[in-house]
Amino acid sequence: MNEFREFFSNNPLFVSSNFEQVGNHVYAKSGVLQQIKDQYPQLDVNVDVKYTLVDIAKTVWKEEKKRQAAASNHAEAANSTSGENKADTQDPDQKDKVNRVVAFLRDVIPEYKKSDYGFVASELLKLGYPESEVLFGIVQAGKDGIILNPKKVVDSYEKQLKREHLLPTAEGYVDQQNFGALGKAFFESYTTRVIDYQDIDYLFKELEESGHALTLEQQKDVRTHFVAELANELTSKYENTKLRGAVLANELYHEYGDIGLPFCYQILLANSNDDNRYALEFSYQKAYERYGKNEVINTLREIEASGYSEQEAAQTLINTKWPAKMVLETVKNVGPTTISLDVDSVINEYLEAIGYGNANHAEQSQNTAGAQENADVQENVGDENNQMGDEPDFEQNGYGDPNLNSGMGRSRRRKYHIVSREQAKSSIDKKAVVACMIAAAGCLSTTVLVSIFGVNPLVAAKNCFASLAAVKAANIGLSQLLPNMKDFVALAASVSTTIFGTISWLRLDRKKKQIEAQEALDLAEGGTKRV
C-alpha cells in the first residue's frame, strides 16, 4: 500500500494536471498516455483509447512489478552464481532495509505459530518497506536459519500486498458511491485469488479506517454485486451441462462452500428458469446440509477444546443461525464417543434457550422431535429476517396460533358441507379463478421448498413468484391480475409457514397422543411410568 502510493506520488506523470474528470471517472488528458508509454515501452495500452486513471494506474503498477520481479530475479541469479550474500549485491540503503527485515523477522518469529504465515506477512507489511527489500529479507532470513517457510510467507505477503493495492480502487468507488463497481472489483480480485470472500470484511474495515466507511446496507449492496458476478459466472459455466443442478451444487459446496451459499443460491435460482431448478435446489440443499453438519461438528470440537460448558456450546450454536433441526440432529448423531461434551445436555440447553426447553427431562426427550420441527419453523422465519434484512410483511402464523387464517392447525378434523357448486361464467369469475390458481401454485411450490427442502419461506416465495411472473406475465398480463406482487410473495411465505407449521403441529400432537396412550397402558398394566 505504502509502496504503491509512494510510487505514484513520486511519479511526475501522475499529477492532477495530467487528468480530467468526466462524469464519474477520471481520464488521462490527451498526450499523457503517450508520455506514460514512453516511460514504459512494454505497456499494453492503446494510446488512442481513453483509459481511466484507475485503469492506467493498475496497468502501470503491473508493469512496475514486472520490472521489480526481473530485478529481483537478476539479483538472485547473481547471488546464486557468486555465492555471495544477496544483500551484498544491493545498494547500502537496500541492504540496510533487508537486514532490518531479517532482524524484524527474528523478533517476530517467537510469536509465529505453525501455518500462521498471514501473521508474519501482515507484520512485515506494517514495516512499510518496498516489496523487493521485504522479499529479499524473507529469503535471507530463511538462509540465516530463522525458522519459517519462506515460500509461504512470501506468498502470503504478496497476497496481502495485492489486497492493499486494491484499496485505492475501492476508495475511489466509495467516493463515487458506486457499490456495484466495488462489488465487481472485489470479485475480480477474488477470481485472481488476490482476496478470499472473507477478506471483504477486512477491506471494509480498512476502508472505514481511511475515512471511507460503508453502512451495513451499502456493504450488503457490495456483497450482492459480488455474488451476482459469481452466480453469473457459474451459471454460464454450466449452461450446457445436462446435470447442471447437481454439478453446480457440487461446485458451490466444494469450491465456494464458505462464501454465503444461501445468498448465491438465491441469485442462481432467480437466473434460472429451466427444469433443472428442482435438481439444483435438491442438490444444493444436500450439499449445504453436509457443509452445515461439518461446521456444527467443527464448532463443537472448538468449544470442547476451549473448555466451555454445554450451555455455552448451545449458545454458540444458536448464534450461528443454522437451522435448529440440522443443528440438533447433528449434535445428536455426534454421540458421546466423538466428543467429551454431554450432547444431551447441549440439546437440552439449546432447546431451553430457544424457548422449547422443558424442566422435565423425560417429557422433553419425548417431545424432542416435534420441538425440533417447531423450532425449525421459528428458525426459518428468524433466519430470513437476518439474511435479507428487510421486513417480511407476512404473519408468523405458525402452528398453535389461534389466529390461523386457514382452517388448518387444529387437532380435530373439520367437516364442511358443500352448499352449492358453480362454474365460472363471467369474466370476473374467470379471472378470480385464474388468480386463485396462480396464487395456489405459488403457495404450494413455496411450501414444497420450505417443507421438503428446508428453504426459508420468504426466499422460497420470492423465487417461486419470480418464476411464475417470468413464465406467465407475457401471456396474461399478470400485473393486472395480481396487481401487488409483493403481497403475493408475503402470501406464499405466510401460507407455506402455516402449512409447514400445521404439519409439524399435527406430528407433535400425534406423538403426544401416543405417549398419553402408552402411559395409560403402563398404568393399566401396573407398570412404572416410562422415563
Added chain:
Amino acid sequence: MIEQGDILTLDDQKKYVAVSILSLEGSQYVYLVNKENYKEFIIGELIGDSGVDEVDDPDLLETLIIKFNEDLKESLPKIIEQYM
C-alpha cells in the same frame, strides 16, 4: 362431479375455488382457496359432491402438497388458456 376451477360455497358461507383435485388410494382430495382471501385454504377429502373432510394426517398432507403442486404446474397453462 366437482371439477378443477369450480367455485364451491361451503357451509361457512364462503366461496372457494377448487384449484386442484386428485385421486389417491381410492379417495379424492381437493385443494380449495377462498375466492376473496387467498390466505384461506382447505386441503380435504371430497365426500361425494356434498362434503369436504379436512385432512389431519401430517404424512398424507405432505404427500398431497407435493401432488397438488405437480398437478397445478401441469394444469395451470391449460386453465389460463381456457379461462382468459
